[in-house]
Amino acid sequence: MSEEENIINLKDLGEFGLIDRITKKIKSYQNSTLLGPGDDAAIIKSEKNILISTDMLVEGIHFDMSFTPLKHLGYKSVIVNLSDIYAMNATPSQITISLGISSKYTLEAIDEFYDGVFLACEKHSVDIVGGDITSCLNGLTISITALGEANPKDIVRRSEAKENDLLIVSGDLGGAYMGLNVLQREKEVWKNNPNMQPELDDFNYILERQLKPEARKDIIELFKDLEIKPTSMIDISDGLASEIFHICKSSNVGCQVYENKIPIDPETYKTSMDFNTNPTVSALNGGEDYELLFTINQKDYEKIKNDPKLTAIGHITNKDQGINLIGNGDTVTPLKAQGWNHFNS
Amino acid sequence: MSEEENIINLKDLGEFGLIDRITKKIKSYQNSTLLGPGDDAAIIKSEKNILISTDMLVEGIHFDMSFTPLKHLGYKSVIVNLSDIYAMNATPSQITISLGISSKYTLEAIDEFYDGVFLACEKHSVDIVGGDITSCLNGLTISITALGEANPKDIVRRSEAKENDLLIVSGDLGGAYMGLNVLQREKEVWKNNPNMQPELDDFNYILERQLKPEARKDIIELFKDLEIKPTSMIDISDGLASEIFHICKSSNVGCQVYENKIPIDPETYKTSMDFNTNPTVSALNGGEDYELLFTINQKDYEKIKNDPKLTAIGHITNKDQGINLIGNGDTVTPLKAQGWNHFNS
Numbered sequence: 213m214s215e216e217e218n219i220i221n222l223k224d225l226g227e228f229g230l231i232d233r234i235t236k237k238i239k240s241y242q243n244s245t246l247l248g249p250g251d252d253a254a255i256i257k258s259e260k261n262i263l264i265s266t267d268m269l270v271e272g273i274h275f276d277m278s279f280t281p282l283k284h285l286g287y288k289s290v291i292v293n294l295s296d297i298y299a300m301n302a303t304p305s306q307i308t309i310s311l312g313i314s315s316k317y318t319l320e321a322i323d324e325f326y327d328g329v330f331l332a333c334e335k336h337s338v339d340i341v342g343g344d345i346t347s348c349l350n351g352l353t354i355s356i357t358a359l360g361e362a363n364p365k366d367i368v369r370r371s372e373a374k375e376n377d378l379l380i381v382s383g384d385l386g387g388a389y390m391g392l393n394v395l396q397r398e399k400e401v402w403k404n405n406p407n408m409q410p411e412l413d414d415f416n417y418i419l420e421r422q423l424k425p426e427a428r429k430d431i432i433e434l435f436k437d438l439e440i441k442p443t444s445m446i447d448i449s450d451g452l453a454s455e456i457f458h459i460c461k462s463s464n465v466g467c468q469v470y471e472n473k474i475p476i477d478p479e480t481y482k483t484s485m486d487f488n489t490n491p492t493v494s495a496l497n498g499g500e501d502y503e504l505l506f507t508i509n510q511k512d513y514e515k516i517k518n519d520p521k522l523t524a525i526g527h528i529t530n531k532d533q534g535i536n537l538i539g540n541g542d543t544v545t546p547l548k549a550q551g552w553n554h555f556n557s
Numbered sequence: 558m559s560e561e562e563n564i565i566n567l568k569d570l571g572e573f574g575l576i577d578r579i580t581k582k583i584k585s586y587q588n589s590t591l592l593g594p595g596d597d598a599a600i601i602k603s604e605k606n607i608l609i610s611t612d613m614l615v616e617g618i619h620f621d622m623s624f625t626p627l628k629h630l631g632y633k634s635v636i637v638n639l640s641d642i643y644a645m646n647a648t649p650s651q652i653t654i655s656l657g658i659s660s661k662y663t664l665e666a667i668d669e670f671y672d673g674v675f676l677a678c679e680k681h682s683v684d685i686v687g688g689d690i691t692s693c694l695n696g697l698t699i700s701i702t703a704l705g706e707a708n709p710k711d712i713v714r715r716s717e718a719k720e721n722d723l724l725i726v727s728g729d730l731g732g733a734y735m736g737l738n739v740l741q742r743e744k745e746v747w748k749n750n751p752n753m754q755p756e757l758d759d760f761n762y763i764l765e766r767q768l769k770p771e772a773r774k775d776i777i778e779l780f781k782d783l784e785i786k787p788t789s790m791i792d793i794s795d796g797l798a799s800e801i802f803h804i805c806k807s808s809n810v811g812c813q814v815y816e817n818k819i820p821i822d823p824e825t826y827k828t829s830m831d832f833n834t835n836p837t838v839s840a841l842n843g844g845e846d847y848e849l850l851f852t853i854n855q856k857d858y859e860k861i862k863n864d865p866k867l868t869a870i871g872h873i874t875n876k877d878q879g880i881n882l883i884g885n886g887d888t889v890t891p892l893k894a895q896g897w898n899h900f901n902s
Binding site: 256 | 645687692807
């Protein structure tokens with residue numbers, strides 16, 4: 213950044229100026245984007261079905277600026293939306309992004325945020341086709357809407373899981389939640405003694421899970437390669453238990469989940485124990501892993517059973533059997549969907 | 558509302574509960590909506606081109622809760638987004654709506670807001686296909702993304718105005734801005750003396766222009782009936798002058814605008830004079846009228862010249878002639894685009 217740019221501030225630039233500045237940096241990756249930002253609306257060509265999903269992220273609720281690098285925040289804001297499109301077995305293609313920015317943010321800060329946005333868009337070949345920027349009285353509010361496309365026959369809903377289907381999860385769970393716990397602990401230490409350096413070196417994996425999660429594009433590509441169509445799918449944003457409930461409720465089925473099958477990274481496990489939290493609880497109720505949870509017909513199991521990215525954690529049952537966690541001693545406990553209630557926190 | 562409902566509050570209900578409550582009230586009007594809210598993403602069938610536009614509205618910046626009825630706010634929030642779709646000569650079809658809600662809002666207040674949203678959707682046959690609800694630390698933040706559809710050949714951009722085209726505006730201008738002035742004046746009076754009743758009876762038209770604006774669906778339908786395709790079009794959200802600049806800049810042309818042609822309602826005119834503001838300035842720089850500003854080839858003028866909803870206010874010139882306001886004594890003044898800069902207010 214040049215010195216001249218350093219002394220431009222948001223107030224001088226104004227909303228139109230800021231929008232111009234960002235628009236100039238926007239690249240296009242999609243042939244379907246006929247017209248991007250700059251008119252009343254963007255124009256998108258479509259021969260398939262369109263998927264649409266939206267998320268709002270609010271400072272102080274979804275992220276804490278005292279430990280969130282802005283570039284990571286921009287990246288994550290896009291990723292959480294793309295994850296919803298992948299969870300339909302579809303390909304994200306365009307986003308719109310709106311920001312409410314309070315006066316504490318500098319132009320340099322907003323540029324950093326957008327650097328993260330652009331990086332996520334480049335990685336997933338997604339076009340920014342519109343947005344809005346406005347001032348607000350407090351904090352930072354981010355609202356992103358993602359569009360995707362898919363052939364109608366490929367789209368996977370939450371509602372088609374069938375009895376005896378296998379329940380599969382990608383990656384491992386609970387890491388993002390334990391990363392958040394570490395960041396919050398170090399923040400408290402720092403508040404009590406600002407000379408203390410945060411101790412974060414032992415937590416690289418779970419910190420990345422929290423601050424810079426990834427959307428599982430690779431799993432969607434794997435389905436194509438292996439010619440598998442899941443019977444139902446959802447992304448894990450509110451915690452495994454909550455998402456299992458969504459699938460079971462939408463599909464009108466029950467489920468058995470095996471505690472000892474739930475994939476947990478050793479770093480997540482160790483940190484959870486250090487925090488006196490049962491690692492299974494972290495995996496079941498910690499959110500923001502952005503892994504994919506899906507069901508497949510048993511006939512497809514052969515195709516995926518040796519893939520280290522995927523773990524079978526249970527199977528779908530009749531609705532009357534309920535939604536149960538099978539413990540290590542074959543104990544059967546009804547699962548509870550805790551999830552998040554921001555209004556209550 | 559039953560007594561039982563009266564005592565449910567947002568905290569008890571939680572985000573999932575609130576989303577469920579609102580989702581149950583959502584109706585569908587569009588055959589193209591294959592799947593609405595309730596999955597990771599909505600599914601939209603598309604054989605035409607898709608238009609997409611988004612706006613964020615922030616309490617304290619875009620609206621003042623001390624004089625904005627929540628039902629009107631819900632209505633207006635949808636309308637300002639649909640207006641962008643109509644401004645492409647397209648038909649709005651779906652929206653997503655995200656809310657950040659602080660603890661000062663009751664469940665009843667949010668229900669009122671959504672009543673306005675539903676009313677606007679019903680009036681314009683638009684489906685709500687997704688959204689997000691989250692708590693936030695202060696105020697109310699509304700982010701809406703609107704989708705529309707159009708045949709590729711019908712879409713009107715900002716960028717195709719040609720020399721000698723006529724510049725036309727729908728309805729009348731400056732009313733929403735003067736309505737805001739009246740509301741702000743009465744708020745000050747009330748703050749100084751809470752026993753004073755606001756005097757609003759003489760301002761019905763301009764108050765409605767501010768609080769419950771309409772998107773000009775009728776003008777788009779008129780174009781179809783008359784077989785007119787404007788050469789360029791934009792909706793007036795930031796003020797006539799600002800929008801003229803957008804069209805001229807995008808189309809690489811100049812413009813002559815005739816001061817005595819600018820349509821101003823008598824109530825707007827009188828109120829503007831009472832506030833010691835030149836009514837032309839209110840029309841040029843006051844925003845939020847949500848009228849359509851467009852250009853047509855002169856050959857189409859016969860078709861619309863007797864329509865009381867439309868007024869020719871100028872014509873497009875060569876870029877070198879600049880963008881000028883022709884005053885009442887044939888004075889020529891370069892037009893200035895003031896518009897809004899919320900970062901500066």
